[in-house]
Amino acid sequence: MAATHEYRTYLRNPVDMEAGQHRFHQPVPASEPSSRSLLIGTLAVMGLLQVASSMAILLHLTGYLQEADLSTAPHRPIEEVHPKPIVNALKDTRKKGQCKHPKDRMLASAHLPIKVNQGFPKKVEKAIVIEWDEVHGTLRNMSYQKRKLLVTVPGFYYVYAKTCFRYYNLGGLEEMPAVDVSNAQLIQYVYHESFKQNSKAGLLMKTGSTMRWNNTSYNMYCAQQGRVVYLDKGDALFVNVSNAWMLDKEAEGTYFGAIKFGN
Numbered sequence: 001m002a003a004t005h006e007y008r009t010y011l012r013n014p015v016d017m018e019a020g021q022h023r024f025h026q027p028v029p030a031s032e033p034s035s036r037s038l039l040i041g042t043l044a045v046m047g048l049l050q051v052a053s054s055m056a057i058l059l060h061l062t063g064y065l066q067e068a069d070l071s072t073a074p075h076r077p078i079e080e081v082h083p084k085p086i087v088n089a090l091k092d093t094r095k096k097g098q099c100k101h102p103k104d105r106m107l108a109s110a111h112l113p114i115k116v117n118q119g120f121p122k123k124v125e126k127a128i129v130i131e132w133d134e135v136h137g138t139l140r141n142m143s144y145q146k147r148k149l150l151v152t153v154p155g156f157y158y159v160y161a162k163t164c165f166r167y168y169n170l171g172g173l174e175e176m177p178a179v180d181v182s183n184a185q186l187i188q189y190v191y192h193e194s195f196k197q198n199s200k201a202g203l204l205m206k207t208g209s210t211m212r213w214n215n216t217s218y219n220m221y222c223a224q225q226g227r228v229v230y231l232d233k234g235d236a237l238f239v240n241v242s243n244a245w246m247l248d249k250e251a252e253g254t255y256f257g258a259i260k261f262g263n
Contacts, residue, residue: 108260112137113251120245127240148236156262160226164253165246168218188223195234
């Protein structure tokens with residue numbers, strides 16, 4: 001009975017009920033300030049990371065665009081792209097020794113056709129020096145004097161000569177020539193005079209043939225030869241032929257020359 005009385009007393013006192021509710025529902029200390037600080041710090045770190053990644057992407061794209069611009073842009077002289085100190089450093093200093101101004105590196109050549117108005121005695125088989133036409137020929141850093149081609153620039157030369165011989169009798173059997181050409185020796189000699197050896201002449205080339213021609217028909221034979229030889233300054237070249245009176249005096253058939261191609 002005592003318990004029932006207490007229970008009823010408890011139910012009848014609303015003040016006590018409210019006090020009990022307040023005891024059971026006391027507010028818990030809030031952690032809102034610390035959570036807010038943590039949230040702000042997280043957002044700040046994420047913002048910094050985003051800015052850094054954006055800057056990295058921007059720098060990468062900028063470098064790529066510069067490379068593309070340089071590869072597609074028209075090539076300009078190196079002087080326009082780099083300053084003079086860099087240009088001077090990039091220049092090849094070895095080219096300084098490749099100047100073509102020195103005389104020993106000059107080109108030299110000569111081509112001389114046979115001189116037309118020169119006569120040779122018949123019945124003379126002995127070799128005679130040919131005279132060449134300097135006026136209608138070409139000379140470059142070489143000279144011609146007394147039927148000889150003179151060297152002014154030392155070096156390796158290709159020396160060549162061509163001589164054509166011909167004989168024909170337009171008169172027929174009634175006007176038989178006094179010279180027998182049935183066994184004609186047509187020989188070409190090219191000589192080299194060395195300035196260092198007191199202009200002593202030495203045989204450089206020789207070619208030819210013995211022709212058995214018919215006195216009543218047109219006959220022609222050409223001898224041509226060439227070779228490489230080293231020539232010093234002051235050396236001379238000349239050509240001898242046997243039976244020179246039968247030489248073909250046309251520029252396309254008989255000529256003489258030399259070409260320098262190396263030091």
